[in-house]
Amino acid sequence: MTISEIKDQIKASSARVVVEKVIAKAREKAEYHALLNLTEERALQRADDVDAGKITGKLAGVPFVVKDNFLAFGAPTTAASKMLENFDAPLQATAVEKLEAEGAICIGKSNLDAFAHGGSTENSAFGPTKNAYDTTRVSGGSSGGSAVVTALDIVPFALGSDTGGSIRQPASFNGVVGVKPTYGMISRYGVVAMASSTDVIGSFTTNVADAELVSSIMAGRDDRDMTTLPDFFQIQNDVKLGQKIGLIKDFMTDGVDADVRARVNEYVEGLKAKGHIIEEVSLPMAEYALAIYYIIVPAELSSNLARYDGIRYGHRAEGIKTLAELYGRTRDQGFVTENKRRIMIGSYVLSSGYFDAYYLQAQKVRTLLINEFNELFSKYDVLIGPVAPTPAFKLGENTADPIKMYLGDIMTVPTSLAGLPAISVPAGRSESGLPIGVQLMGPSQSDARLLALARSMEVK
Amino acid sequence: MTDEILAKYEMTVGVECHVQLATDTKLFSGADNDARDKSPNSVVSPIDYGLPGMLPVLNRRAVDLAIKAGKALNSSIAHISRFDRKHYFYPDLPKGYQTTQLHQPIIGSGVVHVPMEDGRVVDVRIHHAHLEEDAGKLTHFGDYSLVDLNRAGTPLIEIVSEPDIHSAIEAKSYATELYRLMTYAEVTFGDLYHGNMRFDVNVSAALKGATTLGTRAEVKNLNSFRSVERAAEYEFRRQVEILEKGEKVVQETRGWDDNKQKTSSQRSKENAQDYRYMPDADIPPIVLSDDEISAIQADMPRLPGEWRQILSQLGLDYLPIETLLDAENEFRGKINILQMIEDVIADPKKAKFIANWNVNTLIPILRSDTNFKIGQTDYLALESAIYELSDANKLSSTNAKILFRELADLDELPNVETYATEKGYIQVSDEGAITAIVDEVLADPISAKAVEDLKNGNDKVIGFLVGQIMKKSGGKANPALAQKLIRERIK
Numbered sequence: 002m003t004i005s006e007i008k009d010q011i012k013a014s015s016a017r018v019v020v021e022k023v024i025a026k027a028r029e030k031a032e033y034h035a036l037l038n039l040t041e042e043r044a045l046q047r048a049d050d051v052d053a054g055k056i057t058g059k060l061a062g063v064p065f066v067v068k069d070n071f072l073a074f075g076a077p078t079t080a081a082s083k084m085l086e087n088f089d090a091p092l093q094a095t096a097v098e099k100l101e102a103e104g105a106i107c108i109g110k111s112n113l114d115a116f117a118h119g120g121s122t123e124n125s126a127f128g129p130t131k132n133a134y135d136t137t138r139v140s141g142g143s144s145g146g147s148a149v150v151t152a153l154d155i156v157p158f159a160l161g162s163d164t165g166g167s168i169r170q171p172a173s174f175n176g177v178v179g180v181k182p183t184y185g186m187i188s189r190y191g192v193v194a195m196a197s198s199t200d201v202i203g204s205f206t207t208n209v210a211d212a213e214l215v216s217s218i219m220a221g222r223d224d225r226d227m228t229t230l231p232d233f234f235q236i237q238n239d240v241k242l243g244q245k246i247g248l249i250k251d252f253m254t255d256g257v258d259a260d261v262r263a264r265v266n267e268y269v270e271g272l273k274a275k276g277h278i279i280e281e282v283s284l285p286m287a288e289y290a291l292a293i294y295y296i297i298v299p300a301e302l303s304s305n306l307a308r309y310d311g312i313r314y315g316h317r318a319e320g321i322k323t324l325a326e327l328y329g330r331t332r333d334q335g336f337v338t339e340n341k342r343r344i345m346i347g348s349y350v351l352s353s354g355y356f357d358a359y360y361l362q363a364q365k366v367r368t369l370l371i372n373e374f375n376e377l378f379s380k381y382d383v384l385i386g387p388v389a390p391t392p393a394f395k396l397g398e399n400t401a402d403p404i405k406m407y408l409g410d411i412m413t414v415p416t417s418l419a420g421l422p423a424i425s426v427p428a429g430r431s432e433s434g435l436p437i438g439v440q441l442m443g444p445s446q447s448d449a450r451l452l453a454l455a456r457s458m459e460v461k
Numbered sequence: 462m463t464d465e466i467l468a469k470y471e472m473t474v475g476v477e478c479h480v481q482l483a484t485d486t487k488l489f490s491g492a493d494n495d496a497r498d499k500s501p502n503s504v505v506s507p508i509d510y511g512l513p514g515m516l517p518v519l520n521r522r523a524v525d526l527a528i529k530a531g532k533a534l535n536s537s538i539a540h541i542s543r544f545d546r547k548h549y550f551y552p553d554l555p556k557g558y559q560t561t562q563l564h565q566p567i568i569g570s571g572v573v574h575v576p577m578e579d580g581r582v583v584d585v586r587i588h589h590a591h592l593e594e595d596a597g598k599l600t601h602f603g604d605y606s607l608v609d610l611n612r613a614g615t616p617l618i619e620i621v622s623e624p625d626i627h628s629a630i631e632a633k634s635y636a637t638e639l640y641r642l643m644t645y646a647e648v649t650f651g652d653l654y655h656g657n658m659r660f661d662v663n664v665s666a667a668l669k670g671a672t673t674l675g676t677r678a679e680v681k682n683l684n685s686f687r688s689v690e691r692a693a694e695y696e697f698r699r700q701v702e703i704l705e706k707g708e709k710v711v712q713e714t715r716g717w718d719d720n721k722q723k724t725s726s727q728r729s730k731e732n733a734q735d736y737r738y739m740p741d742a743d744i745p746p747i748v749l750s751d752d753e754i755s756a757i758q759a760d761m762p763r764l765p766g767e768w769r770q771i772l773s774q775l776g777l778d779y780l781p782i783e784t785l786l787d788a789e790n791e792f793r794g795k796i797n798i799l800q801m802i803e804d805v806i807a808d809p810k811k812a813k814f815i816a817n818w819n820v821n822t823l824i825p826i827l828r829s830d831t832n833f834k835i836g837q838t839d840y841l842a843l844e845s846a847i848y849e850l851s852d853a854n855k856l857s858s859t860n861a862k863i864l865f866r867e868l869a870d871l872d873e874l875p876n877v878e879t880y881a882t883e884k885g886y887i888q889v890s891d892e893g894a895i896t897a898i899v900d901e902v903l904a905d906p907i908s909a910k911a912v913e914d915l916k917n918g919n920d921k922v923i924g925f926l927v928g929q930i931m932k933k934s935g936g937k938a939n940p941a942l943a944q945k946l947i948r949e950r951i952k
Contacts, residue, residue: 072514191514197742226516227745300739304546307557308511328550351737
């Protein structure tokens, strides 16, 4: 389902009818556990306002879903954690506000790994989301719920956050378009922070044009987020011809699933057929990207999660006697195992005596990785590769082995660390019918060009 | 503890001073920065509250004030400075970290020249100064505590000195001078009662001539100059006592009890926290060009050092100068005590008169005349008129003071000379007129004995004769002129 199809339906009936239908469909698909809460009452009120002409805009009446780490009205903002299970946001994220200003209607809040820590939604405190194509498999994550509601055609678009692949990987696992924009293109204000230096806000859509539309609405400088850039996103109708594209061979080794490689190679052939020039390139620093990522990101998230202390809002442990006990028990009960694991890693690498050896060293290697990308982008317009080494894996398959789970992020974290735009677009299915995505990566602020290229490759 | 024993040791003090910046809003939010007399948690934004998803927005005004503070500290301003997070859990710290500057502070090394009463100037080097946010406040009751976040996020600069201070009075003078620098630079409102400036003093004692410093103890959260002095002195004596017993001073944080005039242990170094400092990725670096820095620093009022230079060039000594500098702060916003002097600086004689008038007449009235209220009077115009009349010998010093007091709290100033004339304060300096009175007095039999005594060399009696002349003239005669005329006649 595309945004323009939904708009046609609204024109043919009413926003109220469409929103009611969408909510009914969301209930029908409850077994996927893609949504944690519906924002039904508020959604219907807004639908009536659209029908009454009180709300207008490019997305008037168009329903969407937000990942439940976005502050939004109509339902609690839980971040899929016990910590925030009953937390009602007093304000909304800038991204949500901008979409609402264009008339879009948020109908629910989607499941994620608690506090976005994970790549399967199995770390949600409220149970995992199931893959849209195979309910025995993971949805991917951490924005699994948003990917699945889009893939199931419940809504035409959904919002996610991507810190190391949390939009791109579930998009790949569920056969939808997932956009991780340039760091700073879209305001992070009002989104529960994970890692401040790599967090970005992005979208899931069924097609590239919708991603372009949604991105163009959300992009731009926000005075409430000092890291946002002035609006540079301009939809490009024409695709640049004869682009030089580098296929990252480090991501096409034998360790990568054969179906994944086959689909990426087919996509590459398609690009060639359109007259683009493909060369194999290497990204030697990619080998270290995962190590850097799992030092810097835990460090930052250990800091960003320090505010959940049971004092002012959120969960507070009962029956405690001392302040230390209040902190300890509240955080023990409010966080899932993966949260605690990452907080401990982060606290460790920031400890006096270890900071230089881990955090500072990782930042230095991060600079080398960024230099390597800069070098490549001085020669190539786009880099291409898989999104993840495999299609969606089985529920429970990796939960006992966090390292194996982390390895699944290897192809998405390099661009996150470098703050570069990367998109995941459907590239077909595996032999067993599971969706596989291909990843297009570009230099900073090349988002619109990347999307135009992806649009030109879509099978109509 | 005898003075001889104390004299064997040298005190070394370094001071960390937190200065609350005079901004309208907080360091990273738009909440009101003035928490005085506000009900608890009433000036707290979602950012200060540490709500999920909130991001800091740096208050540019705080940066400007830091740039001004840098000039006052004779420090360089960093072209690039950054914020770091200092982590610890405490209910008054909503985000679980304090946003501060560890690695790249905005203000670099500098020096404060501290004038001492004995004429010495003690140079205290500044290690650096950085921007940071304040925490909230906890109030403890029996088995519970209440949190007030009004102050959370208030912008501070922390000024860290080198250990260049070697006596309690130097510590006090340094604290006082910092206060003057920060208030003159308009960096802070300087409300000490509300903790606008708070001092932590690091004190150590070592035998004189020792090549290394002794183990230091830090006395935290002093909010008056006197407590800085007392705490340093107490701590020095306490440490000397320990050292004299052959024991070791423990490195620790101590608190000052103003009622007991004592320090007591709060936290030893063994229990020191690991703050897990890390760069704050939510706040881009502060990037400043030389042009921006000099534009802000050019637009600053005179600092105490410049005033001292100006005033001492007029011929004023230490005490009147310091009196003026103190009074400037004391009556800031009500009377511009120094600006009055500056306005007439082109005429040094007049400027000196105004300066001395402020020290000897205006300031004592402001401080202790309970009937006096500051009106709308143009004080410079009034003092200038008094200067002109005095300079022309038309006003005795006694009458000048009376005249000033009568006119100083009026809302509208009359013509001063007309007023003085009507009131009969103008003295007669017409030689012919006074000569007539002198001759009359000298011829009067009442004066005969005095005239005789004067002739015989008893100079004191001239006062009696002048008094007679003043009486006859109705107080208007210029006494100096009268005396001169008497002496001309009786040789």
